[in-house]
Every structure is written in C-alpha cells, then in structure tokens.
Amino acid sequence: MNEYHDFNSFKNSTSGWFYDQKELLTFIKLTSSTSIRNVLMEGVNSAPYEAEFAELQNVTTNDNHANYYGTGFVDGFANIGDLVTFDVYSEHSGQYNLTLRYSAGAFDAQRTVYVNNLNVGKILLDKTTNWDTWSDKTIQVTLNKGKNKIKIKYDNGDYTGINIDNISLN
C-alpha cells in the first residue's frame, strides 16, 4: 500500500495511506469491494514524537508561532541545563536517522544529543528565517530494540535559544 506525503495526492488516489501530522491521525483508503479485507499497517512508527508531549526540564510549551505540528512546541529552551527527553520505541536495534524539527529565529544554535544517556554528539542548528519558520536537522543514532531515551540538552558549550516542534526516527 502506498504512503502519501501530501493530502491531495492521497485524496486523488484509489488506495493508500496518509499520516496527518496536524491531526495525529492515519487515513487509510481501499478500493471498493464487497469482500472483507485485512489491513496490516507497518512503518507508521516513523510518525513524529511531538516535543510538547515529551518530558520537559526547565522549558515550557507554547503555540504562539505558526506552522508547528501537534498542539504546539517546546519554548524557553535557552539556558544551560534545559532538557527535553523523548521516550521512543524502536522495532529493531540498529542505526536510525534522528530528525529534529526546530526553529532558531534569532541566531545559529547548538545542542547536545544523548541516546540512552550516552552522549552521541553535538547538533548544529542553523538560524531559521524567523520564529514561524522551521528546519529539519538529521543525525544518525543507534537504537536498541524496544524503549530508548533520547535527550536534547543545552550543555556546557552549547548556545542560543531554540524552539522544538518534534523529532522523528526513520
């Protein structure tokens, strides 16, 4: 079954599926039939983890800028010790692309990424046009099968404020 990445292509298709990142819903379309069909959905774990539902330390949530997914974003992420922790689920152990959707409306920024409490490196976040504009930055991470903890932290040496919309793993 085809995955569609925009709603109009999905609407014009005869069958397929579409994940609506705003509504957090998966739409499935099948050709009409009088017999019963079973649909097994695999790969929908690539849907994003919204930062506003993550574990938050010294940061807040907000919705006062446009173009976010879910119900808002993490705000007040601008000082040493500020931390966002995501519990993510991986079907397999191995390498994944971790994509951070962020806004850095004022300056270039940097954060440190931890996977299962192991420091896996710095992530450089180029300045976005303004606070209503979002960019994706991807790094490779190794996940265990099952539950993993991903932390995005303002560590020593990191700099400037960002907002985080979500992360995704593919």
Ligand SMILES: [Ca+2]
């Ligand atoms: Ca803060």
Ligand SMILES: [Ca+2]
């Ligand atoms: Ca969000």
